[in-house]
Every structure is written in C-alpha cells, then in structure tokens.
Amino acid sequence: MQIKPKLNNIIQEAFKAINITPKTTQVSDATKPEFGDYQYNGAMALAKELKTNPREIASKLAEQLQKNSIFQKVEVAGPGFINLTLSNEFLAKNLPNTLNERAGVQEKENPIRVVVDYSSPNMAKQMHVGHLRSTIIGDTLANLFEFLGDEVIRQNHIGDWGTQFGMLIAYFEENQKDIDAKLSDLEEFYKAAKKRFDESEEFADKSREYVVKLQSGDEGCLKLWSAFIEKSLEHCQEVYDKLGVKLDNSCVKSESSYNDDLANIIADFEAKGIAKESQGAKCIFFENSKNPLIIQKADGGFLYATTDLAAIKYRVKELGAKRVCYVVDARQSEHFRQVFEAARKAGYADESILLEHIAFGMMLDISGRPFKTRDGGTVKLIDLIDEAVKRAKEVISRANDYSGEELEKIAKAVGIGSLKYADLSINRTSDYIFDWNKMLSLEGNTALYMQYAYARINSILKKAGGFEESEPILSDELEHRLALKILSLDDTLQKASKEAMPHYITSYLYELATLFMRFYENNPILKEGVPKNIKTSRLNLAKATANAIKTGLGILGIEVLDRI
C-alpha cells in the first residue's frame, strides 16, 4: 500500500477543516526516529505566506490530525514541524496484506505502455564492461515498471548497420573459411579486420565499397552480414543468460530495421521546415545550442540521429509508448536533448509522451581511471561476470563448507548479485569506482547482506514449521519501525519508478535488512519461553520482511537463496 499519498490526503482534509488551502501537503520521512515516522514541514512556509505564526497553524492542524486513528502521536515541535507517528493498530492491520506475492504493492490502475531501450551492444564486437551499466540498470527499470503494472516493451537497439560491417565483410572475403570457425572469437576477428583496415588503404577502400553494397541490398553481402549478426547475438545472449537479464531475440530491434524510413524522415523534416542545409549536410538548429543535429551527411549518408528519430516515431506511433526510457551513458546527454527536441518539433512525440534519457556515469577502476584490463584493453563483459562468480566462490568457501553443487549455485547468486548490486546501489548519474574487494566484501551494504538476511529468515520459518497468518503485535519501537519499513516498499518503488532511480530500492532494502537484523538480535522468535502469540506475531513480521526482500531483490534481478 502507498502510505504517503494517504497521509497527504489526510493533511489536505485537515487543512480544509481549518479553512486553509496550502499549495502542497507533501509529507516527508522523519529525519530521526525520535521525531516519529513522518513529518510535515509546510506550516512554516504557509505562515509566512499568511503572515501568521507557524506554531499556531501547526497546532491547529495537529489538532485536526489527532482525530484520525491512523496516528498514534501528532506532535508540534520546534518552529512548527509536525511530527507524525502511525499507530501500531494501523500498521498491524495492514501487515497481513504484505504476505502475498506482490508484498503488498498495489498494481497501477492506469497502466501505460513503456519502452525501455537498453544494453544496445555493437554487433561487430563482443560486449565489454561499458555495456554493463546500461544492461543492468535498464533491466531493473523494465522489471520495476512491469511489476508496478505498466506494459513494458524491452528493446535492444543493437548496432548492426555501421561502417564496421564493410570491414568485416572485406576481411572475410580475403580469408574465406568456414564462417563458424572464423567467428568463434568475434573479438579476434574484429581486431584482425581493424588492423588490416588501418594498415591498408586498398583494404579500407574495399571496406567502404562493401558498406555501400550492403546498404543497397546486395544479396551476398546481406547473407554474410546476417551471419555476423546471428553469431554476435549468440554471444550477447550468453551474457544475458549469465546475468539473468530478461533480454532475448524478441527484444531485438536493430538499427538497420529503421533503414527504410530514414529517407522519409529527412523529407518530412525538410517539408516541415525544421531541417536546413548547411555545408552540404542536412541539419536541425536549436535556439539554445550552437551545435546542430546532423541528420544527413553531405554524401547522403544517414546518421545515428536519423535512426533515433525514426525510432521515436516508431515507438510512439506504432508501439503506442507513453514513456520511452533510453538507458545510455551520460556522454550522450546533448545528443538526446537534441533528438528529443527535434522529435517534438516534428510532432513525433507530443508533450504527453515522456522521453527520458536515463543517463549514467562511467565505470572507473580504483585509481579513478576508465576500467581496463591490465594491458590496457577493454574488459570483456563475459570475463567480468565469470570473474565475479569465481571470486564469490573463493570468498564464500572460506566461510563455510559446501557441497560442489551447492557451491556453484550460491557462488552464482552471490557473484552475479554482488556485481549488480554494486552498480545499482549507486546513484546512476555519477561515475562509479569499481572495486572487487568492496563488491565482494562480506560485510555492509552489499547483495550478500540482503541474501544473508533472507536466508536467516528462511531458516527460522523452516524451523517453525508453519504458523498462522495474522496481525502482528507490535510491542516495541523496533517492531514498529520494522512493520513501517515493510509497508513502505510501495512508496519506495513508486519513487524509484518515477525518477528511474534503482538506488532508492537498494537503500530501502539495506534499511529493511538492518532493521530486521536488529529486531532479530533483540526479539527472540523460536527460543524457549516466548509466548505462542508473540512467536506467531514475530513469525509474521519475519515472513513479511522476507517477502519484501525477495520482491525488492527480484526487481533488481538478484536471486535470493534459501540457505547460505
């Protein structure tokens, strides 16, 4: 359930009762536990506007709020803060609702269609660390939107139409062999082709010729090209499967698929008077930026921007998307600002359509430089994933003895989970420093902490052997706070969805798990001497916590384990 909107309504009603119409009635989380659960700070600003005493307004408002049984305590503090504490009855009454598959999270009444564009690998090369953030953040957002009820279309905008394909075809022609053998290591093949391209002018010319041939539909070229793509997609799929990312061939919507519409786009922009010719190229100029967006080169070739415009048109008009999220690194901010503005000008997306660049920072090594291999090359994503699992295996076997099969399973969940969590727990807009030790440390705010909390709860529930689902008895502050936290999952997910910020979810989960651990230390569940009703109550709290953790981690694409 969503608590904050409910509180906002209650405050609005209370204002009505005292004949004041405030601009906003947003409650916020209490800054400290002593202040209660939530606080409303609007009285100060309001007093200024109405030229009265803030404490007076706050007192009057508090008086009204007190009448509502949702609150255990309403307190006016300092210059006019209103501190709100929810009643245990309210929390207890709602807690059983979280014992279902959705952990008590409401499904949207008015779902919209959302396109999430993420991962977007280049088909000529293997995926590298640069693709990690887009893939993970995008998948999480898609999961999140979907969970909240939106109709999500995951799109993998693969780069399959660039000039690099001419190079690959040319190189293949030179070294004609069995295509499978040649492409078994695509990276090597690409490097070899690139080397030839840089060394030989003749080869470079030939490559360019092949691009033209390819793009004009030469059958032989197309056949080779699709073989490259197919092979390349197999590599990508291997990565997605290992990561547990929900992308597959049905999500692929390639650059080349927009090819037939590109000429129309140019014509349309020209007809609408939005595009102008400048130095031979077709450009769109903007008032607040000196750089134009080039949509057609002087030689007639189309560009990235052209494809992006066609993609917007397709996503809005054909797919009916109301929100389109581009999970692409922050360096392309200006590009997307321009593309979005151009799309608006052309009427491809009206103001009601949300076009969002979900920008993220770079992945850096411990010394703050771009993440590279020891010899300075790019780190292949598949290697990074395997390394994470390998290291997780070492770390967990140090702490415990596992059978071979169990070790594999746990290492995979912990390794992949940690890799994802390390990324998702940081505000996506900033660059982040990737540190193996920090990521796989067994302490603190890591995936393992949540997985551990979940496994512990699971162990208790298993030992208890079943219990009656009922309203818990919230007997102390810890239980009160735990119950409140469990019930705030919905508010957290709403906020994370609205702002497309996965790290709100990780913060929530960490707070939840921490509260549980404290509860667990202080409030015995199965130990001797615990009265039956208390035991049942605590089992309910434990189960609800496990549910919230599982749901939250599920959205992040992180597996839970029954036992660690």
Next chain:
RNA sequence: GCACUCGUAGCUCAGCAGGAUAGAGCAUCCGCCUCCUAAGCGGAAGGUCUCAGGUUCGAAUCCUGACGGGUGCACCA
C-alpha cells in the same frame, strides 16, 4: 573557448522539489556466540558538506562567482 556534470568523514557513497544535532558502509579502536546462521549485533572515534558572496526565520540542498575533477562539442555510433 562554449556547454553539461560533479566536489559531503582517511576511502567508497547516501542525503539535494530548503527544515531540527549532516547519515551509512569500509578501514581503525572497544565489547557481544552454553542462545533462532557472528557473512551478524552493540559502542567509540572520525565533518568549518571545495571556497567566497547572495536569497531566507532557516542553505550540504536554491542563485551568482571562483577554484578543482570528469564529459561533450558538424557530417562516428
């Protein structure tokens, strides 16, 4: 040069539609397993929120400027 973005504890990061004594984790120090998983819990210490102005009853948060880092800047994607 222009634009965007960032600067918070020794390190890595939260907090930023203004609100009370600025929060975590790691690292450091001190405690807690005859007791539901110690991969845990409790505690200590650690900050003039880069600097200087401004707006405000109130600024880490908003505005201006400086300094410092990163990124992007016409026919790559």
